[in-house]
Every structure is written in C-alpha cells, then in structure tokens.
Amino acid sequence: MRKHTVSIIVSDLETHPGLPRLLQSISRQSDGLDRAEIVVAGNGGHAPSDESLWRAITGLDAVRLETFEPDVTPSRARNLAAAKAIGDRLVFLRPDHRLDPKYLTTADAVFADHPGTDVMYADYIRLAPGANRSMGPSMVQLPPYRDGLLQARGFLGPGVLITREAFGWTTGFRDNTFYRDWDLWVQAAQAGAEFYHVGYPLTSCEHRKVSFKERAEDGRCKAVLVINNQHFFHEHTVRWALSYLRGEAWAEAFSFMTIPGPMDVTRMLHDHAMRTMGTDTLAEEAIRQFDQAVINSHLL
Structure with missing residues (x-):
C-alpha cells in the first residue's frame, strides 16, 4: 500500500x-x-x-x-x-x-x-x-x-x-x-x-480574544466570502451580501461569525419594511395601550 x-x-x-x-x-x-x-x-x-x-x-x-x-x-x-x-x-x-x-x-x-x-x-x-x-x-x-x-x-x-x-x-x-x-x-x-x-x-x-477590528469587519468579511463563492449559497444570501457591501439599510451584519440563511434574509427585509412604513411603531403603541388597560382593569 x-x-x-x-x-x-x-x-x-x-x-x-x-x-x-x-x-x-x-x-x-x-x-x-x-x-x-x-x-x-x-x-x-x-x-x-x-x-x-x-x-x-x-x-x-x-x-x-x-x-x-x-x-x-x-x-x-x-x-x-x-x-x-x-x-x-x-x-x-x-x-x-x-x-x-x-x-x-x-x-x-x-x-x-x-x-x-x-x-x-x-x-x-x-x-x-x-x-x-x-x-x-x-x-x-x-x-x-x-x-x-x-x-x-x-x-x-x-x-x-x-x-x-x-x-x-x-x-x-x-x-x-x-x-x-x-x-x-x-x-x-x-x-x-x-x-x-x-x-x-x-x-x-x-481561546483567542476577538479584536475590535475583527468584530467591526465581520459583516464585510462574511459578505465577501459569499461573493467569492456565490454558487454555494442560496440566492437570498447572495442578495444580502451584495446589499450589505452596497450599504443598503436593510442588510444587517447579522450574528457574529454567522452568515444569514434565506429565512434570516427574508426576516431582515420584512423588519426593514415594517420600520419604513412605521407599522413597528403602531404595534408598539398597541402593546403599550393593552398593557395600560390591564394595569387599570382593577379600577373597574
């Protein structure tokens, strides 16, 4: 042999x-x-x-x-x-x-x-x-x-x-x-x-301490990795990588040393759309009013 x-x-x-x-x-x-x-x-x-x-x-x-x-x-x-x-x-x-x-x-x-x-x-x-x-x-x-x-x-x-x-x-x-x-x-x-x-x-x-530069560059380095190997990743993840490198507001760096999958990218887009339309503020106000009503319910 x-x-x-x-x-x-x-x-x-x-x-x-x-x-x-x-x-x-x-x-x-x-x-x-x-x-x-x-x-x-x-x-x-x-x-x-x-x-x-x-x-x-x-x-x-x-x-x-x-x-x-x-x-x-x-x-x-x-x-x-x-x-x-x-x-x-x-x-x-x-x-x-x-x-x-x-x-x-x-x-x-x-x-x-x-x-x-x-x-x-x-x-x-x-x-x-x-x-x-x-x-x-x-x-x-x-x-x-x-x-x-x-x-x-x-x-x-x-x-x-x-x-x-x-x-x-x-x-x-x-x-x-x-x-x-x-x-x-x-x-x-x-x-x-x-x-x-x-x-x-x-x-x-x-166990090596992560430097500030590594944390700051995490999103960019992950996005570049995806672009380097586009055929290995889902098209939604590739879209996230391109958008992150372009500085588009919806594309977040995501969790440290973790690349977002297609569902994570969909959630980013959804959350950004909610913030843009102000519906997140409306939802927070509705929750606040509900909590206030519960607090005041003992007065009835």
Whole structure:
C-alpha cells in the first residue's frame, strides 16, 4: 500500500512564542513522523539558525523555514508554503495549535477506511489563554458535515487536513476576508470535496480574544466570502451580501461569525419594511395601550 506524506504548514509571521510547544506536540506523534515534514512560513523574523533548534525539539530532519517578503500576507504565505511542500496531504496550523499524539495515525486510518475522503476535521480542546486562570479547558464537539452548516458558520475547527488534490481544486487562501480558512473549506465543498468528521479531539488551540477590528469587519468579511463563492449559497444570501457591501439599510451584519440563511434574509427585509412604513411603531403603541388597560382593569 502506498505511504502518504503529510506536510504540516505553520504560518508564523509574527514569531509566536507558542511555536516550540506546537513542535513538541508534533514530535510526540505515535507514528507517521517518518512520512511528515514541517514547513514554517515566515517573513524574516526567524534567523536561519532557528531550523537547527526546531530539529532538536522535534528530533526530525524534515523541518525547514520558508522565508517570504516582509509584507507577505497570511494567505499568501500559506499558499507559497503549500506550493513548496512535498506532502500529498496538507495541514495548516497556527503556532498556538497543538496536535494529539494520535493525529497522524488517525488520519491514516480515516483515509484507509474511507478512501473517498478529501478533507478530515476533528473535535478539539479549547484552552484558556496562558494568563487567564479563571477559564478552564473545554472540549468542542463538532457535528457531522453538512453543506448547510458550512453555509452558516466556519465550524471545522483547527487542524483540518486536506489532500493536495482537493487543495488544487481551490484557488487557495484568499486575502480579501479574515475568514480565510472558512473560505477555503467552502471552495473545497463547492468543488465536490468529501468531508469526514472524527469524533475525538485530535487538536487543541488557545481561546483567542476577538479584536475590535475583527468584530467591526465581520459583516464585510462574511459578505465577501459569499461573493467569492456565490454558487454555494442560496440566492437570498447572495442578495444580502451584495446589499450589505452596497450599504443598503436593510442588510444587517447579522450574528457574529454567522452568515444569514434565506429565512434570516427574508426576516431582515420584512423588519426593514415594517420600520419604513412605521407599522413597528403602531404595534408598539398597541402593546403599550393593552398593557395600560390591564394595569387599570382593577379600577373597574
């Protein structure tokens, strides 16, 4: 049977302090390290001598640094690193991710038992930030794959493995949305990729605080994701995305990190029409009068 190789691609453009711990978690794999390589995508922040340190941490020779231009974006760094990787399976990680010791052996078993799989994702452990002792770790159990779930949320979690063939069906990671991972999985799904869920926590990641910019840009980034992949979404959702980007009053950003479905869009249009006609004010007045009548009923 053919032995598949795995390229673990780590985007470390800001030289994250968690990288050594990620490398340690990779070094503890129960099997499969002889068919794995680690590619660290950087932009000049790492010294070339760091490679020897990383090899000492992992016990692997197949660790290398790919340095790109200083202003490289996270999406472009990942795409360039993937193009230079040798594996026929790709895993894209951040330095704050960790792999369970059975990650690689589980992946081998999944692809052996389900050879049609193109994308593997698994449950994961969410860790509290290092300085926050008030939060404990929690396990995130993910559901079996459905297009409808991916149309609403980028729910796959960290440590998703994709075959090189399926990655080739996409245009890679895009720069025009914060939700670059979600966008890539949508591209793969739109191309007909088969997704397989492992009901066991194979990865962990730190619970990252959402920045003000991410919240402010949430609506735009979701709308761009929809426009990037219009054929994957309902026509009502595409209409919402176009209207949101045009600044039309009825198109709201919707819940954080959630794309509105067709019923949500219909409700937005209805609520906006009600406000425009003033019927929402009439309804509020009717409720107020009813409440007042109930309060005064004891005087009768």
